[in-house]
Amino acid sequence: MYGMLTLIKRFISSAIKKTVIFSLVLFFIHPIILQAKLKIIMEIKGDYLAYSYDYNYFYGKGNLKIKFHDLNITGDRIKIDFNSDILRIFGSVKLEIIDSSQGESSKEHSGDQFTLNLKAKKGELLIYQDEIKRSYLDLGLNEVASLSLSTAVLKEVTLSKIQSSFIYYTFTKLELLEDYKIIGYGVLCHVEGMESIYLKKFSLRRGTLNVNPGLRINKIWYTSSQGIVGEGELHLFQTDKTRSKTDFTYEERSVIKEHLPPNRILRVKSENKIIFNKNSILGLNGNYDSYSNWNTSLFFNRRFERLGSVNVDVSHVHPIGGFHPETWIKANSSFSSPRLGSIASSVGYEIQGQLQSALSYSRNIFRRFTVGINTSYNTVRESEVLTRTKILASNVSLSYRRGYFNVVTNYSLNSDLISHSSLSIPQISLNLTGLSFYHNLLHLSVSNNFYYYISTSQLTGKTTNYSDNLIFALSTNLTSLPFIDNLNFSLNAEELFREGREGYLSTGLVVNLRKQIVKNSVYLNSVYAYNTHRKNKKWFIEGTNSQNLLTYLEVSLLKKIYTNISLNFDPERGRLLNSFATFTYQLGRSWYINSSLQYDFLNKKFNNVDVFLIRDVKKFDIRLVWRYLTKQVFIEIVPK
């Protein structure tokens, strides 16, 4: 009897293990089974359809039949830019809505060109006869008010462009799901011109919108440094009135090493909303990690059209590292109107006695004046890691602007109400900016900022100090000079004075010359920079200066070859510092050979000699790299 029970127990244990393993295999292979089936919002059939993975462009030609929601479209040629969700169909365009109960066309329009915004679900139909006839339609083929469609990028959507992609697909039927996932049927995949075998059904692009409830495993990966890494998201409800999204991330060995051990970490981030109407939202957000850090917030947000918004929030924060949990009740509001100005306030109360409050106001007065007032009062209670504080901070400013001239006066006060210390700073700034002379050849700006510091404390009593900062900038850009094509000159100087006859002067001079040696091909550039820094205190003066001369030659031939050779020279000591050279040769439309080297004249050695073979894919670069000095050859993918 006991033996039989043991056998049954073993059988059940084995069955459970197999079921778990099989479920895991299914779970990782087909996470899609956990999602509800997505609706098809668009179907396109045609003789030749092509989609570029690199550019996210679609092109179709021949016997096109398109169904977008309830609208049926036929035409000869189609272009879609999925980046801006604009579709355009050309040639004998027919739009119709089929009455599903009778199977007959209930509404019909025809024309030469139809442009549709897939997200706005509105389009423009054009007829090219003796004059252009234009009508704007929704998906029910009802006339709507005119709309603006940004179609400039459609010029780029050509079959040649798609065929120049690193990865593109050709097929005969396309389905666009409601999450904007693209599925192709009868697919040939072209990777750098190499064709795959035919695939009956193939996912061309993963969805970019989350629409249906369900669990989605976005990533399961293994790296030697992080171990198993996983990302997923759970959508519980997703309607016009409700949203619930929870993200999970798991790292077997966390890259954040702040709290070791434990090594592995699970993070959960949840965002949930109830949308009462377009101006009122009730939300509950929460964050949790397996180190026991967590926080949650329940908030209500109300917007007032063209006026402002109010947000009320109850939140609880449970930190680690010696900080105590806190529960806050906060209310924020901001309102703005041209007549009354802008006012914003926030009040927060923590149930253990802490307080945060702030108020700000600004408005224009008498056209050219702007007045602003900010004040805040914050308290922090004493804990093991924090000392008790009560800080009052206020700021008042008044500014005036007329043409090139602008003056700003400001007074700020920071006061610690526990230690009875304070710092107040009256300030005045005078600025002259954007002044131009000699028909815009010479540009000048001058500004002066004066600060007066008054500090009081129980230890030192009242002390005062001041500083004055004078900034001067002069620049010019000259063209069509004899022997030189372009000359840029800029001079900047800044003097900072402090109490006690202490001053700092920094000046910088940059001259940039450019000369075309061979028309549209060879250019010689030279940049000379001179900088000085001087400190003087009463009679004592100390300082440094530095100079640098950079000369570089640019060679550009047949739009395929580009070379840049530079020499860095120290004029003060009369010695060469280093040289840098790059050479780029374009192979076809998107392949490049690139090489670079750097020579250090001081140490008399090459710092790097690298050769790259680069495939420019729109979303990333694939590089085959040869590092001559370190004898390395590797392939890298560099996202753009």
Added chain:
Amino acid sequence: MRIKNFFTFTLVILFFLFSACFQFKPEKTPSFPSPVLERAVLCGKIVMKDNWANPADEKVVFIKGEDPRIYSFLSFKNVREEHFLVWKWYDPNNKVYRLTDEIKIGKGNQYFEKFIAWDNIFLFEEKDKGKWKVAIFLDEVLLDTIEFEVK
């Protein structure tokens, strides 16, 4: 033994899971279109290079007094039969300004890897300023449109 059985079982499951995902010959395969419009541009000049006419000074804004002509340049590839092109130029009031005769591209059943065609209008002082448009028809079906501005 158990591991081997489990491995076989997993392979069978995987085969059934993926068997519907591909086949070697689908019901319908994409057929490359003919002809294919490779380029449709507006330009200020047409220049000869390597025995081919090429567009130069490509742009969509033309200035009276600076640009004497506006060219609409088309380049096709994979031309297999005879086709007929028509250009319709529309002024800023959306009225037809110029309608060309039918221009033939291709010849009989001959195959042309590349075929080019262009039309132009003169930019006289009396031309209206504003947004113009050119619509190109191939075999009476709208092929492409390009908007441009006259200043």
